[in-house]
Structures are given as structure tokens and as C-alpha cells.
Amino acid sequence: MLLAMIVLVVAIQAWPAFQTFGLGFVYQPVWNPVTDTYGALSMIYGTLMSALMALLIAVPLGVGAAIFLSENFIPLPIRKVLIFLIELLAAIPSVVYGLWGIFVLIPLYRPWASWLHVNFGWMPLFNTPPVGPGMLPAALVLAIMILPIITAISTDSLVALPSDLRQAALSVGASRWRTILTVLLPAAISGIGGGVMLALGRAMGETMAVTMLIGNANQLSVSVLAPANTIASLLANQFAESRGLQVSALMYAAFVLIIMILVVNILAQMIVGKIRAKYQ
Amino acid sequence: MPDDATESDNFFEPSSLDRRPGSARFIFNLIMTVLAALCTILAIIPLVAVLFYVLFQGGQRIDIAxxxxxxxxxxxxxxxxxxxxxxxxxxxxxxxxxxxxxxxxxxxxxxxxxxxxxxxxxxxxxxxxxxxxxxxxxxxxxxxxxxxxxxxxxxxxxxxxxxxxxxxxxxxxxxxxxxxxxxxxxxxxxxxxxxxxxxxxxxxxxxxxxxxxxxxxxxxxxxxxxxxxxxxxxxxxxxxxxxxxxxxxxxxxxxxxxxxxxxxxxxxxxxxxxxxxxxxxxxxxxxxxxxxxxxxx
Missing domain, CATH: 1.10.3720.10 (MetI-like)
Incomplete structure (x- = not known):
């Protein structure tokens, strides 16, 4: 009910911009409040790119940590404390991550980024000189923020597997890691996939930390060292001081974001629901 | 993935039940365990780093004012x-x-x-x-x-x-x-x-x-x-x-x-x-x- 209302209100507010720009809004790269020309392509690209880069970092780490925490490598009480600590990561407000990113992460990242640019500048990925804020630091902080979701859901789905599976694999002589890689992970893959989808949705909608770190430049650049923008940070930056058609264009951008995230979330719900049906 | 086939050569010898630290599967298991532990540590580091900096930098200004x-x-x-x-x-x-x-x-x-x-x-x-x-x-x-x-x-x-x-x-x-x-x-x-x-x-x-x-x-x-x-x-x-x-x-x-x-x-x-x-x-x-x-x- 509330959900439908949210979609409706945003859609109504977005209507003037929709009439003016039509579907071209989605693939026009120019966002210029002075001439009232709006296109969201660079923001849509930034949203997807930063979220995917964050997944690229967070998925291996999260699944690795989940395996470590769901097997009996270390005593259960210590595991419980570690799981709680990782869940605590999810509870820290995103504005605090942003602050930490500006004053701790970016100074640490700058020498590395310069090194990347000097030595690998021939690759399009690193072909702009680093200015501090940019796609890469934003993706790094995003990865930290979605790590707890991936770890928690992967741990849950690994623990929820019937113990018969593990015992059967061990009894035919598979080593522990053979069991994990060939039996347990494939069996839990839909749960892990659901967790990854949820994390993707979270990363696409994350606002504050990204706004503070991505540089908010409405440009389309392949380089991960260049400043970029996402839909969410565009909204955070421009809403308070926009008028007329710009408000409507922002609403349109918000509408695009909602659709993107709803699709991801509904897919995630369906995948997670499937594993429950399979093993319970 | 290690090749486990070589281990079944003398499968019926009692010695095949021994734990051989040099075997491929032993080393593979060890490496994977260390990797997984590393993932966990890397996942915890940001929490420690964020909490430390917030406590350290913010603690200086905690007063009545x-x-x-x-x-x-x-x-x-x-x-x-x-x-x-x-x-x-x-x-x-x-x-x-x-x-x-x-x-x-x-x-x-x-x-x-x-x-x-x-x-x-x-x-x-x-x-x-x-x-x-x-x-x-x-x-x-x-x-x-x-x-x-x-x-x-x-x-x-x-x-x-x-x-x-x-x-x-x-x-x-x-x-x-x-x-x-x-x-x-x-x-x-x-x-x-x-x-x-x-x-x-x-x-x-x-x-x-x-x-x-x-x-x-x-x-x-x-x-x-x-x-x-x-x-x-x-x-x-x-x-x-x-x-x-x-x-x-x-x-x-x-x-x-x-x-x-x-x-x-x-x-x-x-x-x-x-x-x-x-x-x-x-x-x-x-x-x-x-x-x-x-x-x-």
C-alpha cells in the first residue's frame, strides 16, 4: 500500500519531465540545469558501475568469510562474536562511512591511485589523473557497506543446509575443501545469489557515503579514477535547491532508480524464497 | 582442484589412512583455509578502523559545550x-x-x-x-x-x-x-x-x-x-x-x-x-x- 503510494507520488511528480524528454531521458548524457536539458545516462552508468565494482570486491570477501564462519575452523563462541561484529558493520550510519572515507580512505588511496595512473595509464580504466574523490573510493566504501549483507545471508544459507550433505561427501573421502567447493557451495548457491542481489540493490540506492566520495561530476568516463555521479547522489545534491522542470527531472531520475531497485529486489526475494522452499 | 586420483593407488594399504602433510590435497586445504581466514579478517578490519578513527577523532571534542x-x-x-x-x-x-x-x-x-x-x-x-x-x-x-x-x-x-x-x-x-x-x-x-x-x-x-x-x-x-x-x-x-x-x-x-x-x-x-x-x-x-x-x- 505504502509501496504503491511511493511509486505513484514519484511518478506524478515526474510526469512533466516525462512528457518533455520521453524515454530519451534514459540515454541522454547531458544534465544541464541552466538550459533545462536533462538526461540521466551518466548517472545511470555511475549507479550501475559503482554497484558492480563494489560487488566485485565484496562477493569474494563475503563468501570467503561466510565459509570460514559456517565451518568449524574456530570455536562457536568466537564465531558468534565475529558474526555479530560483521553485522555491526551494517549498523554504522552511512554518513559516518562517508566522513571516514573523506579523511582516512582518500588520503590512503591517493598514492596508490597515482601509481596506477602512472604505470597503467594506457588502460582506459586508469587514464585520468586521480583527483581524490572518484568512482574507485566510492566503490571501496560501498563494498565495505554491503559486505555484511553478503556475509550474513551466505552464512545463513550455508548453515541451513542439511548436515546429511556434508556427511555424505566426507564419507566418500572428499577433503573438507572438496566438500565445500563441490557440494556445499553449489547447494547454497541460490541463497548466496539472493544475498548478492539484495546487496546489489543496497549498493545502487546507497546515498550519503557515495555522495561524499564519488565527486559528483555529471560526466561519462570509463576511468575509475575520475569523479562520477550516481542517481542517488544526484538527488541528494540537487533536490534542496532545484525549481520547476529540474524538480520534475529529478523525480524522473528517482523513478528510474526505483524501477531498477524494485526489479533487483523482487528477483532477490524470489531467489531467496526458492531456497527456503527447497530445503524446508 | 587437486588431483586426488594418485591417492587411491594404494587404497587398501593401511598407510593410505595416514595424514600426509606433503600431499596435494593437504596443501590445497591449508591454502584455502588461510584464504578464508584472511577474508574474515579483511571483513572485520573496516569496522575496527572506522570505530578507532571515530573514537579517536570524535573523543577529543566530547564535552558539555x-x-x-x-x-x-x-x-x-x-x-x-x-x-x-x-x-x-x-x-x-x-x-x-x-x-x-x-x-x-x-x-x-x-x-x-x-x-x-x-x-x-x-x-x-x-x-x-x-x-x-x-x-x-x-x-x-x-x-x-x-x-x-x-x-x-x-x-x-x-x-x-x-x-x-x-x-x-x-x-x-x-x-x-x-x-x-x-x-x-x-x-x-x-x-x-x-x-x-x-x-x-x-x-x-x-x-x-x-x-x-x-x-x-x-x-x-x-x-x-x-x-x-x-x-x-x-x-x-x-x-x-x-x-x-x-x-x-x-x-x-x-x-x-x-x-x-x-x-x-x-x-x-x-x-x-x-x-x-x-x-x-x-x-x-x-x-x-x-x-x-x-x-x-
Whole structure:
């Protein structure tokens, strides 16, 4: 009910911009409040790119940590404390991550980024000189923020597997890691996939930390060292001081974001629901 | 993947049961275990780093002035976040007033009146999807509903409404879970002595589930007080003491955001101190909630 209302209100507010720009809004790269020309392509690209880069970092780490925490490598009480600590990561407000990113992460990242640019500048990925804020630091902080979701859901789905599976694999002589890689992970893959989808949705909608770190430049650049923008940070930056058609264009951008995230979330719900049906 | 075939050559020899530290599968297992442990450590490092910096940088400015004074103008010394602290309390208070009755009523309906029906499943699905809606969208929604239309303008009420949209799914979910944990026998016993369904729910089931419900509400409040995105363009900000529910109002999280982006050292220190308050709030409530649930089990 509330959900439908949210979609409706945003859609109504977005209507003037929709009439003016039509579907071209989605693939026009120019966002210029002075001439009232709006296109969201660079923001849509930034949203997807930063979220995917964050997944690229967070998925291996999260699944690795989940395996470590769901097997009996270390005593259960210590595991419980570690799981709680990782869940605590999810509870820290995103504005605090942003602050930490500006004053701790970016100074640490700058020498590395310069090194990347000097030595690998021939690759399009690193072909702009680093200015501090940019796609890469934003993706790094995003990865930290979605790590707890991936770890928690992967741990849950690994623990929820019937113990018969593990015992059967061990009894035919598979080593522990053979069991994990060939039996347990494939069996839990839909749960892990659901967790990854949820994390993707979270990363696409994350606002504050990204706004503070991505540089908010409405440009389309392949380089991960260049400043970029996402839909969410565009909204955070421009809403308070926009008028007329710009408000409507922002609403349109918000509408695009909602659709993107709803699709991801509904897919995630369906995948997670499937594993429950399979093993319970 | 190591080649395990060589190990089965002398399968029936007793020595094949020995643990051979040089074997391929032993080394592979060792490497993978170390990798997994490394992943876990890497996952914990950011938490330690963030907490350390917030404590270290924010701890320097924790004093009475922080809690009682107005924020300083650029380049001035001293000052505090008193108005932002009060503003956060007011906004979160409004959000709680809206979301707690809504959330609890919805959960009671879901688990007591309409359990298992098609409608319930649809609503639960919608609630799950709603909890995945990014916080900035809640801000956009309230902006379109209350601010642009001039119903409240930029105000504490608009900010509180935006936060309540984020709190409702959490409250519905935790209350729903708490109600389902109340044994069915208790309800049968209440009906057995002649209670009507509403009497049963108000006098028997809700009190039994109260501790878990309160835990859920407190967690929702702690999360909401750290939210920034929905407040930037609903509650806006202000450098003065709150002057009314329908005026722009400062909040801790928005103040941290603004002060993080300015080049003045004094204000940056205040941003760290503000984050420290937010982080302490979240961490302490999480630990207390965890202890309460542990005690019950």
C-alpha cells in the first residue's frame, strides 16, 4: 500500500519531465540545469558501475568469510562474536562511512591511485589523473557497506543446509575443501545469489557515503579514477535547491532508480524464497 | 582442484589412512583455509578502523559545550551541536509516533487476523521489498507529498514522516516475528475462558510479546537516527535552535554531512564528534538488543 503510494507520488511528480524528454531521458548524457536539458545516462552508468565494482570486491570477501564462519575452523563462541561484529558493520550510519572515507580512505588511496595512473595509464580504466574523490573510493566504501549483507545471508544459507550433505561427501573421502567447493557451495548457491542481489540493490540506492566520495561530476568516463555521479547522489545534491522542470527531472531520475531497485529486489526475494522452499 | 586420483593407488594399504602433510590435497586445504581466514579478517578490519578513527577523532571534542552550544560560524572556535542533537530527538520522536502504531497494528493484523491468507503473503512480500527501498527514495516521496505541495514545507514533520517510512518495515517484521513466537496454547486458553479476539490480543498476546517488540522498536529508532539521505531535502538544516515543528530543523546526521564537506578544521572536528554520538547510539543499542535476545534463549 505504502509501496504503491511511493511509486505513484514519484511518478506524478515526474510526469512533466516525462512528457518533455520521453524515454530519451534514459540515454541522454547531458544534465544541464541552466538550459533545462536533462538526461540521466551518466548517472545511470555511475549507479550501475559503482554497484558492480563494489560487488566485485565484496562477493569474494563475503563468501570467503561466510565459509570460514559456517565451518568449524574456530570455536562457536568466537564465531558468534565475529558474526555479530560483521553485522555491526551494517549498523554504522552511512554518513559516518562517508566522513571516514573523506579523511582516512582518500588520503590512503591517493598514492596508490597515482601509481596506477602512472604505470597503467594506457588502460582506459586508469587514464585520468586521480583527483581524490572518484568512482574507485566510492566503490571501496560501498563494498565495505554491503559486505555484511553478503556475509550474513551466505552464512545463513550455508548453515541451513542439511548436515546429511556434508556427511555424505566426507564419507566418500572428499577433503573438507572438496566438500565445500563441490557440494556445499553449489547447494547454497541460490541463497548466496539472493544475498548478492539484495546487496546489489543496497549498493545502487546507497546515498550519503557515495555522495561524499564519488565527486559528483555529471560526466561519462570509463576511468575509475575520475569523479562520477550516481542517481542517488544526484538527488541528494540537487533536490534542496532545484525549481520547476529540474524538480520534475529529478523525480524522473528517482523513478528510474526505483524501477531498477524494485526489479533487483523482487528477483532477490524470489531467489531467496526458492531456497527456503527447497530445503524446508 | 587437486588431483586426488594418485591417492587411491594404494587404497587398501593401511598407510593410505595416514595424514600426509606433503600431499596435494593437504596443501590445497591449508591454502584455502588461510584464504578464508584472511577474508574474515579483511571483513572485520573496516569496522575496527572506522570505530578507532571515530573514537579517536570524535573523543577529543566530547564535552558539555558539544551538547549545549550552537554550531560555530566558519573560522570561529568552540561551539557544539546542541541544536542538532535536539533536532534529531524531535525528528526521531515524530517518526516513532507515526511508525510505532502503524507498524504494530499492521503486524497484529498480519499474524493474528489474517495469518496464512493470500493477502498476508502479498503484504509480507511488499514489506520485504519496501525494506529494500533506499532511504533517499523515502526522502523523494515525502518531498513530493508534503514539501512541494506546501502541506508542511521543509520541516521537522516532513523529516519525521520520511524516517517513519524507513522504520515501518522493520517494526512490522520484528513485531510479526515476536507475535508468532507466542505459543498458540496461550491464545486457546484465553478463548477458552471466553475472551473475544481483541481482548485476547490486547491483554494476553501483546504483553507476552512486548519485550521483543520493544527491542525491535529500539533498533529501528537507532537506525533511523543515523539516516541522512531522507532528511537533506525534507527537514533541511538550520544553524539555530528548533523554532517549531513546521520550520526547517537541524539534525545530527545532516550536520555531520555538511561539516564533513567544509575546509574548516573546527567544524570537521565537530563532524567527528557528531559521528561518535551516532555510532555510540547504534553500537550500544545493538549490543543491548543482542544481550536481551541471548538472555531470552
Amino acid at each position: 558539544l551538547l549545549t552550544q550552537l554550531p560555530p560560524p566558519p573560522l570561529a572556535e568552540g561551539g557544539g551541536l546542541g541544536n542538532a542533537l535536539l533536532g534529531t530527538l524531535i525528528i526521531v520522536g515524530i517518526a516513532t509516533l507515526i511508525s510505532v502504531p502503524c507498524g504494530i497494528l499492521a503486524a497484529v493484523y498480519l499474524s493474528e487476523y489474517a495469518l496464512g491468507s493470500q493477502l498476508t503473503q502479498t503484504i509480507q512480500f511488499a514489506t520485504n521489498v519496501l525494506s529494500g527501498v533506499p532511504s533517499i527514495i523515502a526522502g523523494v516521496f515525502v518531498y513530493g507529498l508534503l514539501v512541494v505541495t506546501g502541506l508542511t514545507g521543509y520541516s521537522a514533520v516532513a523529516g519525521g514522516t520520511a524516517l517513519s517510512i524507513l522504520m515501518i518495515p522493520t517494526i512490522i517484521r520484528t513485531t510479526d516475528e515476536a507475535l508468532q513466537l507466542v505459543p498458540q496454547d496461550v491464545r486457546f486458553a484465553a478463548f477458552g475462558v471466553g475472551a473475544t479476539p481483541s481482548q485476547c490480543i490486547i491483554k494476553i498476546v501483546l504483553p507476552a510479546a512486548l519485550p521483543s517488540i520493544i527491542t525491535g522498536i529500539v533498533l529501528a529508532i537507532a537506525r533511523a537516527s543515523g539516516e541522512t539521505a531522507p532528511l537533506i531535502f525534507t527537514a533541511l538544516n538550520s544553524s539555530f535552535w528548533p523554532s517549531g515543528l513546521f520550520q526547517p530543523i537541524a539534525s545530527l546526521s545532516v550536520s555531520v554531512y555538511n561539516f564533513a564537506l567544509v575546509p574548516f578544521e573546527n567544524q570537521q572536528e565537530l563532524a567527528w564528534a557528531g559521528s561518535l554520538i551516532l555510532v555510540l547510539l547504534v553500537v550500544i543499542t545493538s549490543i543491548v538488543a543482542r544481550l536481551v535476545t541471548l538472555q531470552k534463549n
